[in-house]
Amino acid sequence: MNRFFTEEHEWIEVNGDIATVGITDYAQEQLGDIVFVELPMPGTRVDRGGEAAVVESVKAASDVYAPVSGEVVGVNEQLEDEPSLVNESAETGGWFFQLRLSDTAELQGLMNEEAYQAYVVALG
Amino acid sequence: MSLNQSGWRPEAPAGDSRGQGAQTATGNRALMLEERLIFEIGSSESCGVDLPAPDPAAPPARLGGLERAAPAGLPGLSEPEAVRHYTRLSRQNYAIDLGLFPLGSCTMKHNPRLNEKVARMPGFADVHPLAPQGAIQGALAVIHELGEWLKALTGMPGVAMSPKAGAHGELCGLLAIRAALDVRDDPREVVLVPTSAHGTNPATAAFCGYRVEEIGATADGRVDMTALEARIGPDVAALMITNPNTCGLFERDIHRMAEAIHAAGGFLYCDGANFNAIVGRVRPGDLGVDAMHINLHKTFSTPHGGGGPGSGPVVFSEALAPFAPLPAVRLADGRFHLVEEETQADHGHGQSFGRLAAFHGQMGMFTRALAYILSHGADGLAQVSGDAVLNANYILRCLEGELDAPIAASGPCMHEALFSDKGFAEGFSTLDLAKALIDEGFHPMTMYFPLVVHGAMLVEPTETESKAALDQFITALASLARRAREGDPALKSAPHFAPRRRLDETLAARKPRLVWSEE
Numbered sequence: 001m002n003r004f005f006t007e008e009h010e011w012i013e014v015n016g017d018i019a020t021v022g023i024t025d026y027a028q029e030q031l032g033d034i035v036f037v038e039l040p041m042p043g044t045r046v047d048r049g050g051e052a053a054v055v056e057s058v059k060a061a062s063d064v065y066a067p068v069s070g071e072v073v074g075v076n077e078q079l080e081d082e083p084s085l086v087n088e089s090a091e092t093g094g095w096f097f098q099l100r101l102s103d104t105a106e107l108q109g110l111m112n113e114e115a116y117q118a119y120v121v122a123l124g
Numbered sequence: 125m126s127l128n129q130s131g132w133r134p135e136a137p138a139g140d141s142r143g144q145g146a147q148t149a150t151g152n153r154a155l156m157l158e159e160r161l162i163f164e165i166g167s168s169e170s171c172g173v174d175l176p177a178p179d180p181a182a183p184p185a186r187l188g189g190l191e192r193a194a195p196a197g198l199p200g201l202s203e204p205e206a207v208r209h210y211t212r213l214s215r216q217n218y219a220i221d222l223g224l225f226p227l228g229s230c231t232m233k234h235n236p237r238l239n240e241k242v243a244r245m246p247g248f249a250d251v252h253p254l255a256p257q258g259a260i261q262g263a264l265a266v267i268h269e270l271g272e273w274l275k276a277l278t279g280m281p282g283v284a285m286s287p288k289a290g291a292h293g294e295l296c297g298l299l300a301i302r303a304a305l306d307v308r309d310d311p312r313e314v315v316l317v318p319t320s321a322h323g324t325n326p327a328t329a330a331f332c333g334y335r336v337e338e339i340g341a342t343a344d345g346r347v348d349m350t351a352l353e354a355r356i357g358p359d360v361a362a363l364m365i366t367n368p369n370t371c372g373l374f375e376r377d378i379h380r381m382a383e384a385i386h387a388a389g390g391f392l393y394c395d396g397a398n399f400n401a402i403v404g405r406v407r408p409g410d411l412g413v414d415a416m417h418i419n420l421h422k423t424f425s426t427p428h429g430g431g432g433p434g435s436g437p438v439v440f441s442e443a444l445a446p447f448a449p450l451p452a453v454r455l456a457d458g459r460f461h462l463v464e465e466e467t468q469a470d471h472g473h474g475q476s477f478g479r480l481a482a483f484h485g486q487m488g489m490f491t492r493a494l495a496y497i498l499s500h501g502a503d504g505l506a507q508v509s510g511d512a513v514l515n516a517n518y519i520l521r522c523l524e525g526e527l528d529a530p531i532a533a534s535g536p537c538m539h540e541a542l543f544s545d546k547g548f549a550e551g552f553s554t555l556d557l558a559k560a561l562i563d564e565g566f567h568p569m570t571m572y573f574p575l576v577v578h579g580a581m582l583v584e585p586t587e588t589e590s591k592a593a594l595d596q597f598i599t600a601l602a603s604l605a606r607r608a609r610e611g612d613p614a615l616k617s618a619p620h621f622a623p624r625r626r627l628d629e630t631l632a633a634r635k636p637r638l639v640w641s642e643e
Contacts, residue, residue, distance in 0.1 A: 033629075033630035033633075033634075035630060035633035035634045036633075036634075056633075058629045058630055058633050059572060083634065084634070
């Protein structure tokens, strides 16, 4: 299993040294209808826990944090025209951006799917 | 006998007396008149005003070729058409003059008509901001006297009257703090804002170039003192609190907060938007506050929310008073002076952080606020805060059995009562209840704020509501709370009786149409 989760409700799927990042289905459900997504510029360096993207629902704007450090190598441009993709398929087609990992050791601190599900249940 | 020749024979109404489902050809519903956009009513081909034809003998325009070549495309309406358009629209609006306006965190109380009478006196209403000072001594006296009242009510020695609204006042306060730090060559980078503070506070701090750090709240809705005291340090310029806070609670540790921030060399800013809960009873200066804005359009009843501009004078402690902005009104030699330049050395404003607004402030709000203060007197103002708190607690205690009241157990609230959506049937939300409140004839309360409470409903009745009005509101809210608990599907499609049904907020945000176009 190469998919990990953060307490801030991002998911990250690792394939070699490239990781795809999005927000979880639980997060999109809590945010409600997504109306706008602001993505990072390819080439940007992001630090673990730093702001990497912004997601806006009808009533609130939320920061999306980088689960690990790295360089942005791709973004899901489809979200600019169809932010509703995040609601429809948060953990597949609604991905946000791709990173080239700087330090795979950073993945150690993240949750696996089982741990994340337990974490969400505990939130109530 | 003669028969009923006219045929007029009154009888009991048939069918559904509420007229549900009945259609009209016009879309109007009796006194509720439909109204199209003004561009759809008036044709740009016609003109509702009798303007003289262009004079062929007139000299050529001297606009350097910038004269408009194409029509402006303005709708041409006659005077009665224009009057009806805006009157019809105004009747679809809800206003404080129609009923209770329970917006928490934004005191919406009655605007006494005496204030309006005073504000319309030509000597106040018709003064020009550039009039010679000798000709407007009365207006300057009003600004000065109101400032003296605000200083007395807050126990603070300095005041700036020019800020135009609450957030502008916050800006004023933080700029004074920055000026005071600059003078002692003490660049600090951080402003601490508790989660129980108003939402504008972090925006103000960020606008002033500070890094905002959040301080959490305890389970009872107050600032987490452990977290606060652990964070305060030499890099913190100010702590911005709201007291009473957005949960409607008094921050009772405020003395400790003031001591901690002062000991670390920082300043205490207080958002005074909720001053109406403590006016006449607590002086923020005694609590250790260094700067606080006062929303004249809340505490002192001047109209707002479309009825008039805001006004947010700021009071300052001894430490910050020298840095207050200009212009300022000063009484010297029996005359009032509007001090406009730092270089007017004899007036002692050499350290002012500068000019915050073009002129002296919102004159029309000053006259109204002073009229309000003088008509109540000091004892009346103390009763204002007492009644505001009493009314909020009446609502809290009448409804805590119907709606979840997350912090009610910690004791009385201040001027606003906080409820949550806990206990609603699956799929039913605060939004559904708020929309149904429109059907009941009330403006909805503040919802989903403060953020720390899920599905928050924040109700501020203010002191101007009678017990009868509160009881009617409580009856409505209790009924809606029961329907939300039971999962009444009609709630999901509310409002049913408003000029427009529930709007598609998602579509409006995703595909906004902000400009009218002919389609």
